[in-house]
Amino acid sequence: MVGFLMRRAAALIPVLIVVAIVTFLLIHLMPGDAAAVMLGPEATPAQVETLRQSLGLNEPLYAQFFTWVVSALQGDLGQSFFIGLPVATVIQAALAPTINLAIFAEIIAILVGVPAGIVAARKQGTGTDQTVMVGALLGISVPSFLLGLFLMLIFGVLLGWLPVAGYSPLEDGIFETLKYLLLPAIALGSMQAALIARMTRTSMLETLSKPYLKTAKAKGLSGNRIIYKHALRNAAMPILTTIGQTLGTLVAGAAVVETVFNVPGIGQLIVNSIERRDIVVIQGVILLIAVSYVLINFLVDVLYSVLDPRVRYS
Amino acid sequence: MTDTMTVGSLNRLNKTYSRRSMFLRRFGAHKLAMTGGIVLAIVVAVAILGPVFAGDPLTLNPSQRLAPPSLDHPFGTDNYGRDTFARAVAGARVSLLVGAVTALITSVLGAIVGLFAAYNRIADTILMRISDGLMAFPAILLAIAIMAAMGQQTSNVIIALSIVFTPYVARIVRSAALVAKEQTYVEALRSQGASLFRILWINIFPNVLSPLIVQATFVFADSIITEAALSFLGAGVPPPAPSWGNMLLDGKTLIYSAWWMTVFPGAFIMSTILAVNLLGDGLRDLLDPTFNRRK
Numbered sequence: 001m002v003g004f005l006m007r008r009a010a011a012l013i014p015v016l017i018v019v020a021i022v023t024f025l026l027i028h029l030m031p032g033d034a035a036a037v038m039l040g041p042e043a044t045p046a047q048v049e050t051l052r053q054s055l056g057l058n059e060p061l062y063a064q065f066f067t068w069v070v071s072a073l074q075g076d077l078g079q080s081f082f083i084g085l086p087v088a089t090v091i092q093a094a095l096a097p098t099i100n101l102a103i104f105a106e107i108i109a110i111l112v113g114v115p116a117g118i119v120a121a122r123k124q125g126t127g128t129d130q131t132v133m134v135g136a137l138l139g140i141s142v143p144s145f146l147l148g149l150f151l152m153l154i155f156g157v158l159l160g161w162l163p164v165a166g167y168s169p170l171e172d173g174i175f176e177t178l179k180y181l182l183l184p185a186i187a188l189g190s191m192q193a194a195l196i197a198r199m200t201r202t203s204m205l206e207t208l209s210k211p212y213l214k215t216a217k218a219k220g221l222s223g224n225r226i227i228y229k230h231a232l233r234n235a236a237m238p239i240l241t242t243i244g245q246t247l248g249t250l251v252a253g254a255a256v257v258e259t260v261f262n263v264p265g266i267g268q269l270i271v272n273s274i275e276r277r278d279i280v281v282i283q284g285v286i287l288l289i290a291v292s293y294v295l296i297n298f299l300v301d302v303l304y305s306v307l308d309p310r311v312r313y314s
Numbered sequence: 315m316t317d318t319m320t321v322g323s324l325n326r327l328n329k330t331y332s333r334r335s336m337f338l339r340r341f342g343a344h345k346l347a348m349t350g351g352i353v354l355a356i357v358v359a360v361a362i363l364g365p366v367f368a369g370d371p372l373t374l375n376p377s378q379r380l381a382p383p384s385l386d387h388p389f390g391t392d393n394y395g396r397d398t399f400a401r402a403v404a405g406a407r408v409s410l411l412v413g414a415v416t417a418l419i420t421s422v423l424g425a426i427v428g429l430f431a432a433y434n435r436i437a438d439t440i441l442m443r444i445s446d447g448l449m450a451f452p453a454i455l456l457a458i459a460i461m462a463a464m465g466q467q468t469s470n471v472i473i474a475l476s477i478v479f480t481p482y483v484a485r486i487v488r489s490a491a492l493v494a495k496e497q498t499y500v501e502a503l504r505s506q507g508a509s510l511f512r513i514l515w516i517n518i519f520p521n522v523l524s525p526l527i528v529q530a531t532f533v534f535a536d537s538i539i540t541e542a543a544l545s546f547l548g549a550g551v552p553p554p555a556p557s558w559g560n561m562l563l564d565g566k567t568l569i570y571s572a573w574w575m576t577v578f579p580g581a582f583i584m585s586t587i588l589a590v591n592l593l594g595d596g597l598r599d600l601l602d603p604t605f606n607r608r609k
Contacts, residue, residue: 014446015443016447019450019451021447022448022451031464037465055338129412129582142584143543146584152569153576153577160520252452252454252455259546270455271549273462274549283459285455289452312522
């Protein structure tokens with residue numbers, strides 16, 4: 001077990017190094033002088049030179065990278081020259097709405113996707129199965145921000161049931177928060193629900209064809225008992241993996257959906273930073289999300305090996 | 315010798331011909347794939363013929379601002395009095411172009427990277443670590459970051475999407491090539507002294523073509539979605555040029571007064587993506603039943 005963990009952890013290092021290099025290089029993708037681009041055409045040469053100094057752009061590339069990595073490891077992601085605050089502080093302030101939205105969307109996706117997949121698998125080949133699969137295809141084909149706009153149009157503008165924009169922090173009551181997050185969460189969760197439904201169906205079908213389930217049936221167990229007690233547990237692994245693997249995409253998607261509903265989270269921060277060409281903030285955000293993604297996948301892997309010892313030996 | 319060669323190549327011709335017609339017949343029987351293909355063909359035709367019948371997407375008409383759908387303007391007009399139908403059609407050109415060029419670039423790069431990775435251990439380690447690293451970023455976020463750095467420009471959108479999606483294609487090509495590489499005929503070729511280049515491109519490449527085509531259709535769909543999202547966030551195709559994404563951005567600010575600015579470009583995106591996904595799923599069923607889409 002320890003050896004397995006060590007090997008898995010060691011495999012993270014090259015990935016994290018590439019993540020760091022890609023993030024670091026973003027500022028050098030800017031056309032011409034990054035400092036001049038950030039400050040805009042009205043900046044004086046002296047101002048540009050000051051910003052170059054503070055970003056360390058006059059140093060050789062490898063020295064810049066080294067300094068950047070060392071500060072990032074200490075939690076210092078640089079300074080947003082536009083807002084005048086450390087990037088870590090800015091991100092922290094915007095994190096809560098995004099994470100709440102992502103969690104809410106994941107809950108909706110699981111509550112919809114898993115039962116839908118199970119029903120489709122039990123009624124394989126029937127109209128129910130086909131309806132679920134067409135629904136899943138629709139869910140995968142409609143980008144979340146577009147679904148968000150449609151939901152906003154129907155439930156916000158036309159029917160007036162739910163607020164179309166804004167956010168209420170958790171401290172002011174969870175129901176108020178949920179009211180604001182319901183439409184964004186449905187918009188964001190639909191693709192996830194579709195992926196989970198497909199995976200659940202495939203995995204259930206595979207499990208249901210196993211001999212031990214025939215035995216269970218022969219023993220005279222009821223259909224529900226077979227499905228929920230025997231089949232689902234064994235089919236759960238691939239479903240869990242799908243959920244783990246798509247968690248990073250979900251956070252990124254949350255950032256996009258947020259901008260539809262003006263939720264003041266990471267997405268809003270990114271959009272504002274694009275306008276300001278505040279690349280340091282964007283570097284901080286994508287570094288954070290990519291590193292979390294890598295770590296979450298590592299945890300899923302470890303969890304996997306705890307739950308299913310066979311994994312460790314392959 | 316000459317005779318046998320002729321017979322051999324004739325046989326080969328016959329075989330590819332019959333294989334192709336068989337594929338077409340099976341494709342015709344696959345209803346979902348056919349539907350997808352037809353819808354996509356319509357969208358492509360509309361995009362190409364657009365300038366003939368749809369009018370100019372940039373003409374301002376202040377007296378006709380925010381006009382609801384009518385005979386003159388079937389999709390209504392926007393806040394500058396521009397015709398939404400003309401803009402949606404012009405947007406189709408941009409979206410399909412970005413999707414198609416990205417799919418082409420990622421296929422070529424992905425094939426090169428994937429094949430070399432499958433054949434050379436050192437190249438494999440380096441290239442696959444790089445692609446692992448790139449794949450650790452959620453696609454849309456990496457694209458946003460690259461666009462934020464390089465600046466809003468249609469060509470930059472293509473570059474950003476190609477960087478984002480090439481690793482996914484390379485992975486698929488690599489795993490297909492690794493399987494092909496273990497076949498006896500490759501060993502036979504190697505023992506006869508065939509060059510690496512020849513084995514890779516003449517002998518192994520045809521074996522990875524099916525998964526490559528399937529993956530390319532998915533990259534096409536994902537590129538269209540991602541381009542729309544980028545433009546919607548203000549990091550994609552720069553206005554006033556229309557793209558579905560920046561039309562939706564305009565539509566969102568006027569969602570209370572002009573629903574048509576949201577509904578029509580949205581319907582275009584939805585039907586295009588659905589068509590490409592149907593086509594891709596169908597191609598996967600027909601070409602490569604063992605392949606699973608990575609998302």
